[in-house]
Amino acid sequence: MQRTTLEIGDRLGAGGMAETFVAVRRGPGGFEQRVCLKRVLPHLASDPELIRLFDQEARLCAQLSHANVVQLLDYTTDGERPSLVFELIDGTDLRQLHRALMEKNQPLTTGLVAHVGHEVASALSHAHERGVIHRDVSPSNVLLSLAGEVKLTDFGIAKAFFGTPGLTRSGAVKGKVPYIAPEYARTGVADPRADQFSLGVMLYELLVGERPFRGRNDVEILERIIAGEHEPLADRAPHVPAELAQLVERLIETSPDDRFPDTEALLDALRALAPPPTARTILQGLVRAHRRPLDATGTPGTARTPDQSSLPFEPTERVSGDTLRLAAPKAPAVLTPRAAGPNEETRTSVAREEPSSAPLTSPDTDVIHTETRTVFDPTVIPRASTDRRWLGLAIVLALLTLAALAAIFSLL
Numbered sequence: 001m002q003r004t005t006l007e008i009g010d011r012l013g014a015g016g017m018a019e020t021f022v023a024v025r026r027g028p029g030g031f032e033q034r035v036c037l038k039r040v041l042p043h044l045a046s047d048p049e050l051i052r053l054f055d056q057e058a059r060l061c062a063q064l065s066h067a068n069v070v071q072l073l074d075y076t077t078d079g080e081r082p083s084l085v086f087e088l089i090d091g092t093d094l095r096q097l098h099r100a101l102m103e104k105n106q107p108l109t110t111g112l113v114a115h116v117g118h119e120v121a122s123a124l125s126h127a128h129e130r131g132v133i134h135r136d137v138s139p140s141n142v143l144l145s146l147a148g149e150v151k152l153t154d155f156g157i158a159k160a161f162f163g164t165p166g167l168t169r170s171g172a173v174k175g176k177v178p179y180i181a182p183e184y185a186r187t188g189v190a191d192p193r194a195d196q197f198s199l200g201v202m203l204y205e206l207l208v209g210e211r212p213f214r215g216r217n218d219v220e221i222l223e224r225i226i227a228g229e230h231e232p233l234a235d236r237a238p239h240v241p242a243e244l245a246q247l248v249e250r251l252i253e254t255s256p257d258d259r260f261p262d263t264e265a266l267l268d269a270l271r272a273l274a275p276p277p278t279a280r281t282i283l284q285g286l287v288r289a290h291r292r293p294l295d296a297t298g299t300p301g302t303a304r305t306p307d308q309s310s311l312p313f314e315p316t317e318r319v320s321g322d323t324l325r326l327a328a329p330k331a332p333a334v335l336t337p338r339a340a341g342p343n344e345e346t347r348t349s350v351a352r353e354e355p356s357s358a359p360l361t362s363p364d365t366d367v368i369h370t371e372t373r374t375v376f377d378p379t380v381i382p383r384a385s386t387d388r389r390w391l392g393l394a395i396v397l398a399l400l401t402l403a404a405l406a407a408i409f410s411l412l
Contacts (some may be wrong), residue, residue: 006076006085008037017041017050022088025073035073039083054082061155063130068123070143070153086153091146092291094202095139100290102209108286110240113206115279116142118270119150120199125263127155128192135190137198138179139205146291148284177218178211182226182254192263193256200251200259207244208236212252228254244273 004027012020023037044050061072061084074085094116101107108116120142127134134141134155141154181197184190204212212230215221224230230252233245247269253259260266276282 004031006035006037006083012036014041017044017053023085025085034088036086036088037083038086039081042081045081051082054084057155058082058084060132063132064127064155066123066126067149068119068151069126070151089143089145089149089151089153090291091144091287093140094142094144094150094206097144097286097290098139098206101286107209108206109282110207110244111276112279112283113203114244114270114273115275115283116150116206117199117203118267118273118275120152120202121263121267121270123152124192124195124199125267127152128195128263133190133192134195134198135184136176136179137195137202138176139202142202144283144287146284146287148280148282148287150283177221178213178225180222180225181256182228183256185222186226191256193259196251196259196263196266197253197256200248203248204230204233204252207233207240207248210236226254228252241273247273 004025007024007026009022009024012022014020018038018040021037021039023035025031025033025035040047040050040054058072058075062075065071070089071087072084073087076083076085098108120137124134124137132155134152136154137152141152143151143153145151179198179201181190181194184194201211201213212233213221213224215224233240233248234242237245251259251266260269
């Protein structure tokens with residue numbers, strides 16, 4: 001009996017744990033299907049924790065079968081490297097489309113934003129009903145097909161909760177910092193309402209052009225998320241219908257109890273907004289106009305390079321007032337500040353120590369360090385350079401003193 005084989009083509013993109021490829025599945029009777037192959041990076045293939053996470057993603061994705069979720073087709077191994085086989089979505093992602101439209105000063109209409117919100121909420125509702133929290137809802141994880149479909153992808157850090165109180169707590173918070181729910185950032189505990197918050201941040205960004213919670217670095221963004229500090233959507237985008245603005249504001253409420261009780265209630269509210277019946281057709285036209293197609297050889301014109309800033313870090317904790325308890329790393333970090341590359345996943349961690357009343361900007365307490373050795377806290381760097389500046393100043397003063405003494409002796 002002839003077995004199905006996989007022919008791997010060009011690479012689509014890579015993150016900190018895995019890489020994706022265009023591939024072709026071939027089987028008996030001339031069967032052929034183009035797919036997306038996701039597999040562990042070669043140098044991580046022997047890491048048992050990453051293999052466990054890959055296995056978990058396969059198990060969770062196998063439970064999901066929905067029009068708005070990228071479908072898992074197979075879970076296999078390539079030698080010793082596990083591989084996930086997904087349906088290949090030819091099109092673009094929401095992040096890329098949004099950026100392209102903003103560059104032309106032609107943002108998505110409010111009706112299209114409501115439509116995208118409804119489709120993503122439908123995917124989340126399906127996942128939540130099966131006990132799965134996504135934990136990484138963001139524009140780069142929303143794929144848009146040439147047919148105008150909206151599909152949620154990347155359940156790599158999803159968590160199963162199966163309706164149990166207490167929900168997810170793994171000791172590390174995972175997700176893209178600007179979209180992380182405040183209760184999850186504080187405690188490491190999340191329930192389906194955390195996905196609502198992330199969706200709300202994404203919808204705010206699509207309507208306004210900027211995320212609601214902004215800062216100079218991830219720590220500052222987290223502080224504002226936890227404090228709920230943002231400009232009301234109605235002030236930033238007065239053209240947005242009041243019902244839609246109020247819905248988004250409810251999604252990004254600091255307390256999960258102030259959001260929708262469940263995703264089904266959110267869906268009902270989105271349906272009431274009555275997005276245009278031609279939304280999918282309009283979205284189809286936008287995707288076709290702004291994507292770079294895969295050519296006949298399978299080479300990706302839009303090699304999908306997602307916003308790979310999914311960040312695991314220790315939960316923060318509010319001590320008092322506007323103070324977050326964050327601590328410096330136990331060992332000195334290599335201070336080599338640089339931005340993460342387009343295909344590089346920056347994994348940020350915040351070390352913790354005994355309670356401190358120091359303000360968030362204190363150089364003694366705030367150090368975020370990453371697996372890529374990127375140090376985001378600008379207050380740490382001057383500390384080492386300050387010592388060098390003082391040494392240089394002392395040398396200059398000594399040279400000037402010697403020159404003055406030499407001049408005096410020459411006059412004598």
